[in-house]
Amino acid sequence: MTGDNIPPKQLIDKAYSIASIKARIPSPLDLDKLNYNSWSNLFKRFCRTYDVIHHLDKPATASTSQTDLYHVTNDSLVVMWMYSTISPKLVDMVIDDTTSAYESKADRLANLGSTVSDSSLVTYAINGLRAKFPELVRIIRHKEPLPTFDQVRSMILLEESDMAQLSHALSSAHITSSSPTVLLATNNTNPKTGSTQQLGGELCRNFQRGSCTYGSRCKFILGSNDTRSRSTTNGANSNSKPPGSKPATRDSLQIPKSDTQTNTSHAPYSHFGIPAQLQSAMPAHQVPQAQFPLAQQSQQANIATHTVAAQQQAHLPLPPNFGNQFPQAGGNIFYPGNYAYTLLTKEEGLEVYEDMYLGRAFEDMCAQMYYRGKMFGFVHLYNGQEAVSSGFIKLLKKEDSVVSTYRDHVHALSKGVPARAVMAELFGKKTGCCRGQGGSMHMFSAEHNVLGGFAFIGEGIPVATGAAFASKYRREVLNQPDCDHVTLAFFGDGTANNGQFFECLNMAALWKLPIIFVVENNLWAIGMSHLRATSDPEIWKKGPAFGMPGVHVDGMDVLKVREVAKEAIGRARRGEGPTLVECETYRFRGHSLADPDELRDPEEGLEVYEDMYLGRAFEDMCAQMYYRGKMFGFVHLYNGQEAVSSGFIKLLKKEDSVVSTYRDHVHALSKGVPARAVMAELFGKKTGCCRGQGGSMHMFSAEHNVLGIPVATGAAFASKYRREVLNQPDCDHVTLAFFGDGTANNGQFFECLNMAALWKLPIIFVVENNLWAIGMSHLRATSDPEIWKKGPAFGMPGVHVDGMDVLKVREVAKEAIGRARRGEGPTLVECETYRFRGHSLADPDELRDPAEKAHYAARDPITQLKKYLIESKLATEADLKAIEKKIDEVVEDAVEFADVSEAPSRSQLLENVFADPRGFGIGPDGRYRCEDPKFTEGTAQV
Structure with a gap:
């Protein structure tokens, strides 16, 4: 009847037609399965399908409209679904005491009228979890938006339960030989050490966090933060050897056995993991506030205190005489500890204060001149970072070299370049230190050994390494013992030491890119053994160091390569991130270990065999043509390595890309480039895949996605050559390489770390970590924000220091520069500082949190030093005022001089x-x- 009040039709009647929610969501949420992510996504999609997704969110206000007549009923339905898909154990879980205490405090404060926000509760919670759950804290911090307190509590409970259950389960677990994949367990003999090990280990971190899509079938292994033992199938120690046998490890890596541990074994590295000993020894990062000492008191400056159990850490040979200021906790993985810094004399204090104040005043004036239209282009100011520049550069000799970045004004000033010359350069005048051609980002002064700032991130590091080469060369080769100047600053095995390799590893792991890094380790460069060309010949270890699986596989066996390739490519296709695979092969002609019987599909087997034979025959013909004079230049053949190319490339799609090296013919063939096009290219003809312009070492095909890469070389050899070959022992010049946190993800940085450590170059790598790029936080731009850890990974000391405290910086600088002068090699120093202005003067600096800026502004390094000098009675207020007045006059004079200077001619x-x-x-x-x-x-x- 039209007059009756007929209630509106329920919009979600179809939801009540479900007979069993468990049939739609077959996998309930369970702590034992750690499947929160998959369960949550499925449950939300299910609710969205039946138009009840809004019941998962708390409504802003109570609704009284007619459309909400069935809200309570539908809400109860969703709750019933939820209870039906959650395990009873999880439903009955009790909130732990810590989270209950936080809620209690919040309730009490709310009753007092001081409401505690949910974000504050989250902050308090994670601040107390750093030591126990460092990775979980990092995950929570990076989530956008910040998780609610309830979500954080659930994550903590899941993590606690996961750790307890995995620890119990894996402590007695044995990896059997019946594993379905070579990645999980392989009784493999390491050809480099001769040791036989049962490879395997604990479940990956994604599994522990409940985000691994494999679940209990996870086969990609990563080490965890505990020290659980790894046992072989019979329970015996996997490192046990017959009496009288020699150690299997290299001389440079000896793992000490603990007297307190029994029946524990040390697998140097699992297929997809890093050793538990090294993992457990990595400390939580702590950065305490600056503490300036009072006069005549021996104060302790705690840069970062770490407790490291020596028996849990790999014992590596220590660099001699690194100094007593750095605790040598079981090896040359240096963790900065407690030490007392030396009080400044009055002269030193005034000198440093003058230098820092000059930098600040100069940059402030630059800002004014920029907005008045006196400067053009990008101008990057250094405000807030003065402690780093002064702390290092003021300890240098005039002959020492400084390589800077685009934020280089203050570096030049600290090194002695007159303020007039720097300001004139910024004005683009002829009287500038670069005659007006360098501008803000390219400060250079041969007289003061300022070797230039560089607009592109990381481009200065090779220059710094080259300067270090020159210094060592002078001292040891050209026999100049008084030359104490210091320099700072894929895919064969040689390319694994190329910077772009490490750059790509970091970014691929950070963003989980679908890429597999394949290192064709044929053990030799042109005439040098791989063992002599790298600080650690086991390249696959670089994978776990960057947060991705690292795999070593016999590159002479196409079946093993294919097995690894399947898993790695599968991971990439499923969005699970990159993999680093080291294929240990050998370049020689006439050998292959392929076994087509293991290829189940005959067509697939024939395809692989055809591809491998094509590669072998093609390379044999190349040899003939070369000796007949048809090819010119270097021609690198691929004989013996075909299993790697076929094993990987034949599993790719056409749209996938291949990045090769100078040994690239067969890669192009496997990817589908016609043999005619490749051979024509080798002949230098127009019909070649690069129209004759690429030749043997630069194969490229956009159609087939065969890409080429530049080969980077370090110039670090120059310094050592002068000192050791030209017999110049007095060449001990020092160079400081300054670069930002962004450069620490640039490949050339890692390239130079390797070469500097390998040849013990006199260089100090100074990372000015100001926590931000242009508008992206450092925490979001790197796989591991603690840059100093990269030092020990390459065999050099890594030190973290408070870059807002010039006294702490000076103490670290003394030790590092002293090491370099004594020929003890490089040091990586991470100075955690903060820039007070935007990335450049064109940057309004609206992206950073005002509270964060206020926090660091309160720790102004100049203010701290000024307070220290006065309280220590090293200077009076009048002394400091006089310096400030003098510097103000110097800066004004520099502006006037630059303004009236002549412009350069065309x-x-x-x-x-x-x-x-x-x-x-x-x-x-x-x-x-x-x-x-x-x-x-x-x-x-x-």
Whole structure:
């Protein structure tokens, strides 16, 4: 009847047609399965399908509309679904005492009228979890938006239960030989050490966090933060050897046995893991507030205190005489500890204060001049970081070198470049230190050994390494013992030491990119053994160091390669991130271990065999053509390595990309580039895949996604050559390489770390970690925000220091520079500082939290030093005021001088472009083009 009040039709009647929710969500939420992510996603999608997703969110206000008549009923239905898909154990779980205490405090404060926000509760909770759950804290901090307190509590409970159950289960577990995959357990003989080990280990971290899509079938192994023993199938120690046998490990890596541990074994590394000993020894990162000592008191400056059990850490040979300020906790993985810094004399204190105040005043004036239109382009200020520059550079000699970044003004000032010259350079005037051609980001002064700032991140590190080479070369080769200047600053096995390799490892792991890094380790470069060319010949270990699986596989066995390739490519396709695979092979002609019987599909087996034979036959023909004079330059053959190329590439799609090395012919063939195109390229013909311009070492095909990479070389050898070959023992010059936290993810940084450590170059790598890129937090841009850890990974000391405290910086700088001068090698120092202004003057600096900026502003390094000098009676207020007045006058004079200076002529653009001015060639009249004024001015005009 039309007059009756008929209730509106229920919009979600279809939800009541479900007979069993368990049939739709077959896997209930269970702590034992650690499946929260999969359960949550499925439950939400299910609710969204039946139009009840809004019942999972708390409504802002109570609704009284007609459409909400069935809200309570539908809400109860969703709750019933939830209870039906949660295990009874989880439903009955009791909130632990800690979270209950936080809620109690929040309730009491709320009753007092001081409401505690949910974000504050989360902050308090995670601050108390750093020591026990460092990774969980990092995950919570990086989530956007920040999780609620209830969500954090659930994550903590899941993690606690997971750790307890996994510890119990794995402590007695045995990995059997019946494992379905070679990745989980392989009784493998390491060809480098000769040791036989049962490979395997604990479940991956994603499994522990409930985010591993494999669940209990997870086969990608990563080490965890405990020291659980690994046992072989018979329960015996996997490192046990017959009496009288020699140690299987390299001389540089000896794992001490603990007297307190029995029946524990140390697997140097599992297929997809890092050793539990090293994992457990890695400390939680602590950065206490700066503490300035009072006069005549021996104060302790705690940079970062870590407790490391020596028996849990790999024992590596210690660099000699690194000093007593750094605790040597079981090896050369240096963790900064407690030490007393030396009180400054009055002269030193005033010098440092003057230098820091000069930097601050100069940068403040730069800001004014920029907004007045006196400077152009990007101008990056250094405000807030002065302690780093002064702390290091003021300890240098004039002959020492400094390589800077685009934030380089203060580095130049600290090194002695006159303020007038720096300001004039910023104004683009001829009287600048670079004659107006360098600008803000390219400060250079040969007189003061400021070797330049660099606009592109990390480009200065190779220059710094080259300067270190020169220093050591002078001392040991050219026999100059008084030269104490210090320098700071994939895919064969050689490419694994190329910076772009490490750059890609980091970013691929951080963003979980679908990529597999395949290292074709054929044990030799052109004439040098791989063992002599790297600090650690087991390249696959670099994977876990960057947060991805690292796998060593016999590259001579196509079946093993294929097995690893399947898993790795499968992970990438499923969005689970990259994998680093080291295929240990050997380049020689006439050998293959392929066994087609294991290929279940005949067509697949024939395809692989055809591809491998094509590679072998093609390379054999290349050898003939080379000796007949048809090919020129270097031609690197692939014979013996075909299992790697076929094992991986034949599993790819056409859209997938292959990045190769100079040994690239077979890679191109396997990826589908026609043999005609490859051979024509080797002949240098137009019909080649690169139209004859690439040759043997630069195969490229956009159609087949065969990409080429540049080969980076370090210049660090120069310093050592001068000192040790040219017999110049007095060459001990020091170079400081300054770079930001962003550069620490640049490949050249890792490249230089390896070469500097390998050849013990006199270089100090100084990371000015100001926590931010242009607008991205350092925590979001790197797989491990603690940069100093990269030092021990490459065999050099790594130190973290409070970059806002110049006294602490000086103490670390003394020790590091002293090591370099004594020929004891490089040091990596991470100075945690903060820039007080935006990334550049074009940056409004609106992305950083005002509270964060206020926090670091309160720790102004200049203010701290000023307070220290006065309280220590090293200077009076009048002394400091006099310095400030003098510096203000110097800066004003620099501005006036720069303003009235002459601008450079147009013809200056052509200077230093060609080694010979005749490089322009000869004109139609027989004269050199460069001698024609019209040509010169015309070129400059263009």
